[in-house]
Amino acid sequence: MIVYDRLWNTMAKQGMTQYRLVTLGLGHATLSRLKNNQPVNTETLDKLCKILNCKIEDIIEYKPS
Secondary structure (H helix, E strand, O other): OEEOHHHHHHHHHHOOOHHHHHHOOOOHHHHHHHHOOOOOOHHHHHHHHHHHOOOHHHOOEEOOO
């Protein structure tokens, strides 16, 4: 299972808010999917890495089910 706990930690370290992500083009539905560890597409992950200027491993983690 892919989890996004690292995303929230990275955002907190950078002072990034969910509201700011929305103003930068991330949709409310996508944020909801991330909060609930539901699948998102690679374009979303790419956008998050660009916005946060981070590596993919800074926002996602694989945890065996």
